Amino acid sequence: MSARVLSGITVVSLAVNIPGPLAASRLAELGARVIKVEPPQGDPLRSAAPTWYAELVAGQKIVSLDLKDPSGRSRLDSLLDDADLLLTAMRPSALDRLGLAEAALSRGVALIEIVGHDGAHAEQPGHDLTYQAACGTLLPPALPLVPIADMLGAERAVVATLAALRLRDHGVREVRERVVLESAAWAAASAVRHGLTSPGAVLGGAEAAYGIYAASDGFIAVAALEPHFARRLAVHVGGTRDELARAFAARPAAYWEALGKAHDLPLVAVREPAAALDPRGPIVTED
Numbered sequence: 001m002s003a004r005v006l007s008g009i010t011v012v013s014l015a016v017n018i019p020g021p022l023a024a025s026r027l028a029e030l031g032a033r034v035i036k037v038e039p040p041q042g043d044p045l046r047s048a049a050p051t052w053y054a055e056l057v058a059g060q061k062i063v064s065l066d067l068k069d070p071s072g073r074s075r076l077d078s079l080l081d082d083a084d085l086l087l088t089a090m091r092p093s094a095l096d097r098l099g100l101a102e103a104a105l106s107r108g109v110a111l112i113e114i115v116g117h118d119g120a121h122a123e124q125p126g127h128d129l130t131y132q133a134a135c136g137t138l139l140p141p142a143l144p145l146v147p148i149a150d151m152l153g154a155e156r157a158v159v160a161t162l163a164a165l166r167l168r169d170h171g172v173r174e175v176r177e178r179v180v181l182e183s184a185a186w187a188a189a190s191a192v193r194h195g196l197t198s199p200g201a202v203l204g205g206a207e208a209a210y211g212i213y214a215a216s217d218g219f220i221a222v223a224a225l226e227p228h229f230a231r232r233l234a235v236h237v238g239g240t241r242d243e244l245a246r247a248f249a250a251r252p253a254a255y256w257e258a259l260g261k262a263h264d265l266p267l268v269a270v271r272e273p274a275a276a277l278d279p280r281g282p283i284v285t286e287d
Contacts, residue, residue, distance in 0.1 A: 003030070004030060004031025005030055005031060006027060006030040006031040006032035006165075007031035007032075008031075009027075009031070009032045009033065009084045009085065009165065010032070010033045010034075010035065010082060010083045010084050010085075011024060011027050011032045011033065011034045011035070011083065011084065011085045011086075011087060011161075012035045012037060012076075012079050012080060012083045012085070012086050012087070012109075013034060013035070013036050013037065013086075013087040013088075014037050014067075014086070014087065014088045014089070014090070014100070015087050015088055015089035015114060016038065016039070016043040016044060016045065016089065017043070017044055017045055017089065017150075018045060018128070018147055018150040018151075018154070019089060019114050019150045019151075019153040019154045019157060019179075019181065020087055020088070020089040020114055020154070020157070021036070021043065021045060021053070021056045021057065022056060022150070022151065022154035023087065023112075023114070023153075023154040023155075023157035023158050023161070024036060024056070024060065024087060025055075025056040025057070025058075025060075026154065026155070026158045027087075027158060027161060028058075028059055028060060030158075033061075034059075034060040034061070035060070035061045035063060035079055035083075036057055036060045036061065036062050036063070037063050037064075037065050037067075037076060037079070038062060038063070038064050038065075039064070039065070039066065039067070040064055040065075040066050042064070063075075063079070067098055068098075073098075076103070077103060080103055080104060080107055080109050081107065083104075083107075083109050084109060084110065084165065084168070085109060085110045085111075085112060085161060085164065085165065086100065086103075086104040086109050086110070086111050086112070087112045087114070087157065087161070088100060088111070088112070088113050088114065089113075089114040089115075090115075091115065091116075091122070091123055091125075092113070092115065092122050092123065093123055095113065101176065105173075105174040105175075105176065108168070108173050108174075110161075110164035110165060110167075110168055110175040110176070110177070111164075111175065111176045111177070112157055112160050112161055112164060112177050112178075112179065113176070113177070113178045113179065114153060114157055114179045114181065115178060115179070115180055115181070116131070116180070116181050116182060117180065117181075117182050118178065118180045118182070118183070121182075126181070126182065128144070128147035128148070128149045128150045128181070128185075129143070129144070129147075131149040131181050131182050131184075131185035132144055132148065132149060132185055132188075132189075134182065134185070135149075135182075135185040135186050135188070135189040135193075136189050136192055136193065137185070137188065137189045137192055139199075145273075148184075148185065148188045149181045149182070149184050149185035149188060150181065152184040152185075152187065152188050153179055153180075153181040153184040156179045156184055157179045160177040160178075160179050161177075163177065164176075164177050191203070207225065208239075208240060208241040208244060209222060209223075209224040209225065209229070209230045209233055209244075210222065210223055210224065210225050212270060213244055213245055213248040213249070214245070214248065214249050215248050215249065215251065215252055215253040215255075215256060215269070216249060216250060216251055216252050216253075217252040217253060218252070218253045218269060218270060219253065219269070219270040220248050220253045220256045220257070220267055220268070220269055220270065221267070221268045221269075221270055222244070222248075222266070222267055223266040223268075224265060224266060229265060229266060232263060232264070232265055233265055236259060236263050236265065237256075237259075253269035253270070254269060256269070257269045
């Protein structure tokens with residue numbers, strides 16, 4: 001990302017797992033200096049997904065502190081003395097017990113809290129899976145491939161950070177924003193809730209030109225929703241569901257992907273995660 005709009009901003013992040021580290025990574029992309037404070041046992045994401053962890057913390061300073069120990073707590077206070085923003089991801093009771101809100105706000109450091117729930121249920125435990133379960137985006141017994149509440153929550157934390165820094169620019173000294181993952185999951189479920197992607201809906205199987213078909217060696221994703229795409233699909237592949245199923249099954253997915261590129265059709269082979277294409281293209285490094 002070329003626009004380093006947060007250059008000169010220092011973020012101290014206490015957040016582990018997915019939403020906080022992902023948000024901190026995005027803030028670093030925007031130019032912020034990020035100090036990632038981890039507990040002595042480290043961030044669980046490091047052992048669960050070491051390559052992703054390494055990708056997210058690239059360019060950040062990692063500090064190991066035990067915040068229950070007076071010396072660790074004192075070290076955090078020193079870091080906050082020179083910080084602009086504190087990012088946390090813990091239950092409100094833990095935040096209060098450690099005195100983190102007071103430590104940040106008394107120094108004029110903006111506070112961004114990532115929490116699972118809010119209000120009367122603020123102390124209820126949860127993770128992406130339970131947020132999605134409550135909001136209707138699961139098809140049991142399959143587990144979700146994408147932790148959508150965590151991912152969207154991270155982006156909301158980035159937006160909250162930009163809003164908080166804007167408020168500070170306008171002279172507001174005590175800035176505190178809360179990002180609720182359950183609310184992020186509810187927003188992510190809008191397409192299902194309003195009947196767009198639910199089973200049998202327009203994007204849930206009702207349209208023959210929008211779906212996943214078996215190829216001779218895998219699967220092909222077809223997204224010819226617009227009339228001009230649908231007409232082109234009918235000419236080159238088929239118009240009905242049966243016609244499309246027979247045609248796609250006769251040739252490999254790579255053939256259909258090439259045909260899509262040749263005739264300006266949204267046809268893409270369904271890849272395994274390890275073979276997924278990076279939309280950024282090949283990464284070029286200088287010697």
